[in-house]
Amino acid sequence: MGDRVDRSTLTVGHPGEVRRRLEESVAALAAMIDGGCFVGHQDTAGMEVELDLVDPLGRPRLVNDAVLERLGRPDLQHELGRFNIELNLPPQRLAAGGLGALEHQLAALLGTGAVEALGVRLAAIGTLPTLGAEQLTRDRLSSPTRYALLAQRMRAERHRQVMVRIAGRESLAFTTDSIAPEAAATSLQLHLRVPPERFAAYYNAAQAVTGAQLAASANSPYLLGRELWRETRVALCEQVLDTRPRGGVRAGAPARAWLGDRWVRGPVELFDDIVRSMPPLLPTLTAEDPLAAVATGRTPRLQELRLHNGTVWRWNRPVYDTGDGHPHLRIENRVLPSGPTALDMTANAAFYFGLVRTLAEADRPLWTTTPFALVNRDLHAAARLGLAAALHWDGADHAAAPLILDILLPLAADGLDSWGVAAAYRDRYLSVIAQRVRSGQTGASWQTATVRRLEDHAGLDRPAALRETTRRYVEHARTGAPVHDWPAP
Numbered sequence: 110m111g112d113r114v115d116r117s118t119l120t121v122g123h124p125g126e127v128r129r130r131l132e133e134s135v136a137a138l139a140a141m142i143d144g145g146c147f148v149g150h151q152d153t154a155g156m157e158v159e160l161d162l163v164d165p166l167g168r169p170r171l172v173n174d175a176v177l178e179r180l181g182r183p184d185l186q187h188e189l190g191r192f193n194i195e196l197n198l199p200p201q202r203l204a205a206g207g208l209g210a211l212e213h214q215l216a217a218l219l220g221t222g223a224v225e226a227l228g229v230r231l232a233a234i235g236t237l238p239t240l241g242a243e244q245l246t247r248d249r250l251s252s253p254t255r256y257a258l259l260a261q262r263m264r265a266e267r268h269r270q271v272m273v274r275i276a277g278r279e280s281l282a283f284t285t286d287s288i289a290p291e292a293a294a295t296s297l298q299l300h301l302r303v304p305p306e307r308f309a310a311y312y313n314a315a316q317a318v319t320g321a322q323l324a325a326s327a328n329s330p331y332l333l334g335r336e337l338w339r340e341t342r343v344a345l346c347e348q349v350l351d352t353r354p355r356g357g358v359r360a361g362a363p364a365r366a367w368l369g370d371r372w373v374r375g376p377v378e379l380f381d382d383i384v385r386s387m388p389p390l391l392p393t394l395t396a397e398d399p400l401a402a403v404a405t406g407r408t409p410r411l412q413e414l415r416l417h418n419g420t421v422w423r424w425n426r427p428v429y430d431t432g433d434g435h436p437h438l439r440i441e442n443r444v445l446p447s448g449p450t451a452l453d454m455t456a457n458a459a460f461y462f463g464l465v466r467t468l469a470e471a472d473r474p475l476w477t478t479t480p481f482a483l484v485n486r487d488l489h490a491a492a493r494l495g496l497a498a499a500l501h502w503d504g505a506d507h508a509a510a511p512l513i514l515d516i517l518l519p520l521a522a523d524g525l526d527s528w529g530v531a532a533a534y535r536d537r538y539l540s541v542i543a544q545r546v547r548s549g550q551t552g553a554s555w556q557t558a559t560v561r562r563l564e565d566h567a568g569l570d571r572p573a574a575l576r577e578t579t580r581r582y583v584e585h586a587r588t589g590a591p592v593h594d595w596p597a598p
Contacts, residue, residue: 131389134413135377137399139377141409160188161234167579172191189256191249192240203525235447273348277335325509327492339493350364365420368485371481379427383421455538463521478504479504495553502517550595
């Protein structure tokens, strides 16, 4: 759920001390950027993929401890719910075969049969249709204590229960005092390393394309048995992860999960916003003095800032990290759902990486002429409606499908060329997006069509239809065929 930090070095600190350390960390970051400390930049991209564990009938299996032990892989770890795990793929150079390497590694995991002896299948799906309320409670959180601690701190910060209300084709309303329902949402997270001087351009470009990303990749239509948005994850995350007390909501204070409220001018501005507007949930400190480290020419780890940043779930998250003693900055794009297949997810990544490159390097940046409020509007329109949404682009509203096919895919192709992606990979992945959009068959539309067919023609009730749909989904995904090629129900 958050930034990966070394928690063995953390000790409990007074909230005032933690706040000061966070402010010092932002000042240290600014000094590092001003002092030219970010050197040796490489154009690399990475993926994190959250997965669900299901049985052969499509029902959730709360056995991630056993699955992780069986697989024994350092690139796999717990996620929030006991039916979740997360894969962290190593960063790749986008030039030449980097995208192909990401697809190959992801496909190898999704195709493994190593956990079938446990009665488990791996499912890459935005919201698992067969989840019930009984799997989304605080006692079903994963075993690492950080999840229970985070849930406790968020509950204390909020001073109230959360009312989740989502109205789509059907409606859902429930209350919760835990972040556990967030475990229902699994995502594909894309990391792009960028130099500080180009950070604002790439970050704004990432913000600008969120609506198109969601429209083309929607895969989360069901939650607790109801058909809601094409990307129900968006509404669920923004509501469940909202720690504002009622007064903060009324005053318009920023939420912990959101897109933002403006175009940005640089990374320091973003980190400063996060520190000033969000109370620290985890009051921990290290022995590191970040300003002293910078003053003596050392690279600070900024553990407190990284941990705090991991408790703020922007749809595009700024990331500070270090490697081989050198600092770097990344943009973590969090808006995409997991699944359906390795090929689909790599195609979604290629579309994103190519599009942001072209927009960030454009002579006339889109964000100089587009009000940010339209980007936020489009994010939620695409989440609700998928390819049926209307999206704003360059001064006008467009139907999502022709916008993607006629305007955005050529821009993405140009961007992949600029990254040095081989033409064969460029065409392989962008053709998947084109065929998916032309057919109108996203993961979300395949799921809803299958459930309706099973209900209307096979006479199944909703729970049985969801189980059978999930079972078929997993079997189709195991073939590796992209979702637009899956047989109609």
